[in-house]
Amino acid sequence: MxxxxxxxxxxxxxxxxxxxxxxxxxxxxxxxxxxxxxxxxxxxxxxxxxxxxxxxxxxxxxxxxxxxxxxxxxxxxxxxxxxxxxxxxxxxxxxxxxxxxxxxxxxxxxxxxxxxxxxxxxxxxxxxxxxxxxxxxxxxxxxxxxxxxxxxxxxxxxxxxxxxxxxxxxxxxLKTRDLVEGYGEIVKVAALSDGDLWQLVESINSPADILANAKELSIHSVQYKANVVMGDEKEGGLRQLLNFGHTIGHAVEALADGDLRHGEAVSIGMVAMTQIFEEKGLTRPGLTQTLVERLDAVDLPTTSVLLESPKVFDKIKNDKKNRDGHLNLIYVHQVGAPAIKSIPSEDIREFLDIKAINVS
Structure with a gap:
């Protein structure tokens, strides 16, 4: 145990x-x-x-x-x-x-x-x-x-x-979709934490692999989250890193009106945010493609037509994480190197410039 x-x-x-x-x-x-x-x-x-x-x-x-x-x-x-x-x-x-x-x-x-x-x-x-x-x-x-x-x-x-x-x-x-949904959060933690969990994620290529490695996936994910929570119980600083993929993901999830599960929306949100920061030169080249491959391996969605809806910005601006007129966007420079960029809410549309993901 x-x-x-x-x-x-x-x-x-x-x-x-x-x-x-x-x-x-x-x-x-x-x-x-x-x-x-x-x-x-x-x-x-x-x-x-x-x-x-x-x-x-x-x-x-x-x-x-x-x-x-x-x-x-x-x-x-x-x-x-x-x-x-x-x-x-x-x-x-x-x-x-x-x-x-x-x-x-x-x-x-x-x-x-x-x-x-x-x-x-x-x-x-x-x-x-x-x-x-x-x-x-x-x-x-x-x-x-x-x-x-x-x-x-x-x-x-x-x-x-x-x-x-x-x-x-x-x-x-669990049904396959219900199982795979949770894997979106595991990939999120792996991208934030690097080390053994990312190596394990690189070996997962099917829902069956998730089940076979479920105990180890849980141990690594829970240990990372426990460390973050112990450092910042009520999301005043460090714990905000756990929102990687959530700012855009929550917006898409809300617009989907029940057609997207939470983990699926986080998957879409992670890829969209990583692509945006990669295009701005703040994320290592190729990381978007790497994330897409890891998520595609278990059939998690990595993009959505809802990203093109103007309503997505209304959802993002009204996110409960909006503080003092600013949104803290979570991204990763590279696997294991997360960062926070604070953007004024009125500039969020121009900064994000969200579009459908197209990686080869």
Missing amino acids: KMIRVDLPDHSYNVEIENGILSCTGQLVSSVWSQRKIALVSDSNVAPLYQDQVAEALEAVGFSVRNYQFPAGEASKSLAVLEDLTQQMAADGFNRDDGVIALGGGVTGDLAGFLAATYMRGISLIQIPTSLLAQVDSSVGGKTAVDLDNTKNIIGAFYQPDLVIIDPDTLQT
Whole structure:
């Protein structure tokens, strides 16, 4: 079992990574929590697969478990679903000494995490991510949120869990598109971090390769993110690097109106941003092509006609990362050498000059 420690000034926790670790949920949770009532929150896709198994493991060591389920999909990351879950917990008598466990993908982690952050001004939280995207990215670092209309994660909080349990075996039940989506975030981290992870990414040429290397991919990705979060918990500086691909990616994702997954949009955003900075002489020549090849290898999209829409700039200018009239754009000089360039919001259209990607 691989343990990664996230040490923060006010709250530290372990990330436990191992194949088959889901069967050890009861022991792991009892090592950090005293006996209490647990709201086990999952969506309609994941609940039939794992919710009863996890509930039984928790009850076997003395916890009292209530299973809650919501409809799968980004649309459930809403105030309405948050209110419904809150009402269910209140009706079941949850108090400040109880806890929430998020069992599922990124939507579940964000929604159940924010539920824990807001119920009675905050109760204990554990993350058990079952998608690749959640395992390598969203379950670690404490970001929780819901969406408002088409604006992603606009209502949220930094709220750290007490434990993260990652079982790569849960990826076996994912559809190929759901698996590959998370790989977009892995390539992002590899481009930022260099070293062993980039070498591993260079060997991945199919979804089957992702599954075969899932544990190592998670270990490297989580370790990098943990290091960044420990250096900058609330995105005041260093943590902004994790937004590589997100400024353009979030805009394209919003315009796609559900037709693009988050990891797919990040893939498009990384390539677009890298091409722009390569053309400006700030990124090593050929890096755009290198990224495209690594993403193409698993059939992640690397461009979109939505990049040509004038609405993409409205989304970018209204991004929640816009601070004091400036947007911090994340790019890489070369693999392992990320950088930040601050651009006045009124100049963003001229600077980005986004166009469809065309690399040979």
